[in-house]
Amino acid sequence: MYRILLALIAMLVCLQGFAAEKYKGPSALCPTKDGKTIYVVNRDSHEIAVLNTADDKIVRTIALDAGFFPNCAVLSADEKTLYVTGGGYKGRVVAVDLATGRITKTVAAGHTPTGAAVSPDGTRLFVCNQFTADVSEYRLPGLELTRTVKVVREPRALVVTKDGKHVLVANFIPLMPNNFPEDEYAEIYVASEVTVINVATGATKSINLPNGSTALHGMCITPDGRYVYITKILARYLLPTTQVERGWMNTAAVAVIDTTQLESENGGYVNAVLIDDIDLGAANPWGITTSADGKTIYVAVAGTSELITIDAVEMHKKLEADAEERARGTHRIEVSDDLAFLAGLKKRVRLPGKGARAVAVVGNNIYVGMYFSDMLQKLDETRLRPTEIALGPAPVWTPERRGEVHWNDATLCFQHWQSCASCHPDARTDGLNWDLLNDGIGNPKNTKSLIFTRQTPPTMWEAVRDHPNPPPSPTAIPWDTATQGIQCIRTGFRSILFTMPCEEISGDIDAFLLALKPVPSPFLVDGKLSERAERGKRIFEDPKVGCATCHPAETWFTDMKIYDVNSRTHFDQTSYFDTPTLHEVWRTAPYLHDGRYVTMKEVFTHGLHGDVSGDVGGLTDEQVDDLVEYIMSL
Numbered sequence: 001m002y003r004i005l006l007a008l009i010a011m012l013v014c015l016q017g018f019a020a021e022k023y024k025g026p027s028a029l030c031p032t033k034d035g036k037t038i039y040v041v042n043r044d045s046h047e048i049a050v051l052n053t054a055d056d057k058i059v060r061t062i063a064l065d066a067g068f069f070p071n072c073a074v075l076s077a078d079e080k081t082l083y084v085t086g087g088g089y090k091g092r093v094v095a096v097d098l099a100t101g102r103i104t105k106t107v108a109a110g111h112t113p114t115g116a117a118v119s120p121d122g123t124r125l126f127v128c129n130q131f132t133a134d135v136s137e138y139r140l141p142g143l144e145l146t147r148t149v150k151v152v153r154e155p156r157a158l159v160v161t162k163d164g165k166h167v168l169v170a171n172f173i174p175l176m177p178n179n180f181p182e183d184e185y186a187e188i189y190v191a192s193e194v195t196v197i198n199v200a201t202g203a204t205k206s207i208n209l210p211n212g213s214t215a216l217h218g219m220c221i222t223p224d225g226r227y228v229y230i231t232k233i234l235a236r237y238l239l240p241t242t243q244v245e246r247g248w249m250n251t252a253a254v255a256v257i258d259t260t261q262l263e264s265e266n267g268g269y270v271n272a273v274l275i276d277d278i279d280l281g282a283a284n285p286w287g288i289t290t291s292a293d294g295k296t297i298y299v300a301v302a303g304t305s306e307l308i309t310i311d312a313v314e315m316h317k318k319l320e321a322d323a324e325e326r327a328r329g330t331h332r333i334e335v336s337d338d339l340a341f342l343a344g345l346k347k348r349v350r351l352p353g354k355g356a357r358a359v360a361v362v363g364n365n366i367y368v369g370m371y372f373s374d375m376l377q378k379l380d381e382t383r384l385r386p387t388e389i390a391l392g393p394a395p396v397w398t399p400e401r402r403g404e405v406h407w408n409d410a411t412l413c414f415q416h417w418q419s420c421a422s423c424h425p426d427a428r429t430d431g432l433n434w435d436l437l438n439d440g441i442g443n444p445k446n447t448k449s450l451i452f453t454r455q456t457p458p459t460m461w462e463a464v465r466d467h468p469n470p471p472p473s474p475t476a477i478p479w480d481t482a483t484q485g486i487q488c489i490r491t492g493f494r495s496i497l498f499t500m501p502c503e504e505i506s507g508d509i510d511a512f513l514l515a516l517k518p519v520p521s522p523f524l525v526d527g528k529l530s531e532r533a534e535r536g537k538r539i540f541e542d543p544k545v546g547c548a549t550c551h552p553a554e555t556w557f558t559d560m561k562i563y564d565v566n567s568r569t570h571f572d573q574t575s576y577f578d579t580p581t582l583h584e585v586w587r588t589a590p591y592l593h594d595g596r597y598v599t600m601k602e603v604f605t606h607g608l609h610g611d612v613s614g615d616v617g618g619l620t621d622e623q624v625d626d627l628v629e630y631i632m633s634l
Contacts, residue, residue, distance in 0.1 A: 023401070024049075024391045026369035026376065029287075029360035030073040030082070038360060038367060039082055040376070041070050042391065048073060048084065048096070049391055053362050056378060056389045062101045064094065071114045076140065077122025083143075085113035085127050089520040089527075093127055093136075095143055107143045109136050111522040115157035115219070119164045124199075126167050128155035131522045131587065135169055135197060149202050151195040153431075154587075157218055160199075161259050162225025167197040168207075168257065170216035170230055173431040178446055178595030180433070180571060188238070190432055192216050194230065194255075194269075196262055207267035209255055210336045212237050214430045215422070217357075218288040218300075221259070222312075227270075228257040231285035231299060233422060233430075234272060234336060240435040240442070244281075244498050247274070247339060250418040252282045254299065254310070256319065271319055272336040275299060275308050275346065281417035282308060282348070283410030287359040287369075291381065300359040300368050303410030303419045307356065307368055307379060307386075311345040318345075349384050351377045354405050372397075372405045403512025406505050413497040420492070420509070423447055427516055429588050433595050437495055438464050443571045446595035449588045452556045452581050454513050459488055461593040463562045463578045486510050518583045523633040536630025539623055546614020547627070550579050557582035557634060565612050567592050586632040600628045 025044030031037065031053075040049040040058075046069065048062040062082075064070055070086035081104075082096040091109035093116075096102070110129025117126050118140070125138040135149045135158065154172035161168070176190045191213040193206040212235040219230050234253045241249055253272040261268035276282045284303030290296060290312065297310040318341065325331035335341055353373030360367050361381075368377045368386075374395045377386040397405065406412060407427065410419040423430050424447065433444040439462040446461070453459055486506045493501035520527060529537065540547040551557040564575040577593045591597045592607065603609045604624050610616035619627065 022392075023372075023395050024374035025371055026358060026374070026391060027070075027371060028072045029358045029367055029369055029376075030075060031360045031362050031367075032075065032079055035362035038362065039073050039075075040369065040391065041073050041084070041358075043069055043071065043086075045392075046070065048082065051376070051389070053365070056376075058391065060101065062096055064103075068092070068094075071112075072116045074116045074118050074125070076118065081141065083116060083118070083125055085109065085116050088112055089131070089522065089524075091129060091132075093125070093138065093143065095141075105143050107138065107145065110134055110148070112519075114155070115170075117158055117160045117167070119160050119199075120162055121164055124160075124164075126158055126160060128158055128169065130154050130156060130172070131519065133171075135167065147202060149197050149204060151197075151204065152193050152206070153589075155195070156216065157230075159219050159221040159228055161221070161262075165199055166259070166262055167199060168219070168221075168228055168259075169195040169197065170219045171195060172216050173214050173425070173429070175431065175589060175598060177598055178431070178433040178590050179569065180444060180594070190237070192232065192431075194257065194267070196267060205267060207257060207269050209269070210234060210253075210272050212432070213253075213255070213272070214432060215284070215425055217284075217286045217302075220289045222290055222294040223292060224294055226259060227316075228259060229288050229290070229297060230255040230257070231288050232272070233284070234274070235423075235430065235432055237432040237434055237444075241437060241496060242441075244414055244417045246278060247276055247281065247417055249496075250281070250283065250422050251339070252276050252285045252301070252303075253336065254285070254288065254297065271322070273310075273315060273319075273341055274336065274339050275301075275310070275342065276339055276417070277348070278339045280415055281410060281413070282306060283413070283416055283418050283422060284408065286357040289359050289361055291361055292363075296381070298359050298361065298366055300356040302355055302357050302371070302408060303422070304416050305351050305354050305356045305370070305409075305411075307349045307351060307359070307366065307377075307384075309347045309349075309384070310342060314345050315342065347384065349379065349386065351386050352388060353377065355408060372401075372408075399508050399511040400515040401512075403508035403510065403515075406509050407512055412493070412499060412505070414499050418497070420497075423496075424450055427451070427513060428584070431590070431595075436460075438491065440573050443573055445593050446590060448580065449584060450513055451516050451518055451584050454510065456556050456558050456560050456581050458560065458562075458578060461577050462574055463576075519587070521584070521586045521633045523586060523629060529633055530629060532626050532629040533633045534630075535623075536626035536628065536633075539619070539627045540630055544615055545619070545627075546610055546616075547631075549613055551582050563612065565609060567594070567596075567607070567609075569594055582631055582634045585634060600631055601625070604628070 023044040024042040027043040028041035030039040038051040046064045068086045073084045091113045095105040110132035112130040115128040127136045152171040153175040157170040215233040234251045255272045256270040258268040286302040287300040299308040353370035355371030357371045358369030366379045376389040407420045428449040429447045435444040489506040490501040558579045558581045562576040568575040
């Protein structure tokens, strides 16, 4: 009897652990025109939940492939078909017959399809492909791929103008050199861009956003088609990270673009308004939409789990007044620096749960998807009191999942200005240089990806956080570095989030970082090295070239040592920098510790990186291309 009892207890523990990983992860909401139904994209459970808004009940679910991980769903013009994007590096678009719930067609897309939109006439579907940095255009209803248009970097959202002539694409993070010029009076500009695609010709142009714009998560177009709103972070990366008060490091903003002025010199960019309060941040704004009449803007704020409402009519009046003052040369302060600009024009509603990402308006109600809590919050436009709609059982978070929640939680920061994800979205890079104080002041460094950071000490570009016992191999669990890993997290809380760390939270974040897995490179062909990359691998491993000396494959492509590779600038206080892992290097541009090179080819042709210990300079142009192809495939 005792053994049976123990077996039952063990079974219950296993079932609980299994259930803990059954997350829903609502990441997008797609309502029908009549508002009777909302299609909820549950990314983590690979399904579409069909919500009846009459009683707010899930009436059925549409199962997708286990490895699909849906990101977005849009309806056809007749609302008989739902187009769903997803599939990771094996990107796909699936067409779901809503009468039967069956997938009627599946077509290939780029790497990690995300945002999507159908043209106003219903004849085209446009899809963002995040890691191939392009937009696919499909002819409807057959879903035939007609063309693919290159954009800038990691497109995550797009909209089609009301006349169907243009597609506006939000590029998530910047792709620009980041190094500071030696001339202290010279200007530096690094920002994400909005790409405008001419549908007739496929030609593109860029709309420049304010310096420091990054993390362009959400995008919507007003019902009349006049304005496009984009959520983003406005990073103050030019300042040393000595404090966070009043948005010293990061602020949250909504960019405004006038679609009637797309052909103008500035591409129709109007301004960017801050949605924070003077002493309380609204970190990591995500989804955005408007009321049916366009008079109110709704923003789902992921970092602080809030809904923010903005009086769009009064906001535009103030923006017009500012433009007039600017024309006269009498404006007081830049709108994108004014934390009081929306004072009296916005409301903030704290939502139960974690991870407010998706938002949709149905009639007089607002629905917000709480990604980590597996629920929707419903609010009446007038009362703004949230009511919970559960999408399944309350999630039981594993330590890794709790760590991911903490990573994205800005309420752990003093005054809620930023989360870990503000500078490390998905624990990777924001494409900016920051002057962190762990290695002195006045020497900014490029933001590192944190993939395999815990397995490859020391950390930071100057290796200021060291550990004497690195793990013996990539397959070993680095228990001997656990204490050091948590110590690094504690330091981050104190010196970047400006709060006292909690041991339990630090441990969970450590578990999250340890669980990170690299994303397959878009340079791979059917998951394998191309012929060019195979040639590049032989060059990489050639002792005369010397790449594998410092970047050995058996230890995450780093020997975990520091070297002088002739990259020191006049800002730096040392010539020796950490050897980074080359895993996912394809998504970590710009390169070197100061982000001076946008492409890996520039690292070798302009920087002659590797000539200190090998003969990279002796390679032909074709050999350099082969080498780059291999490195970018890792």
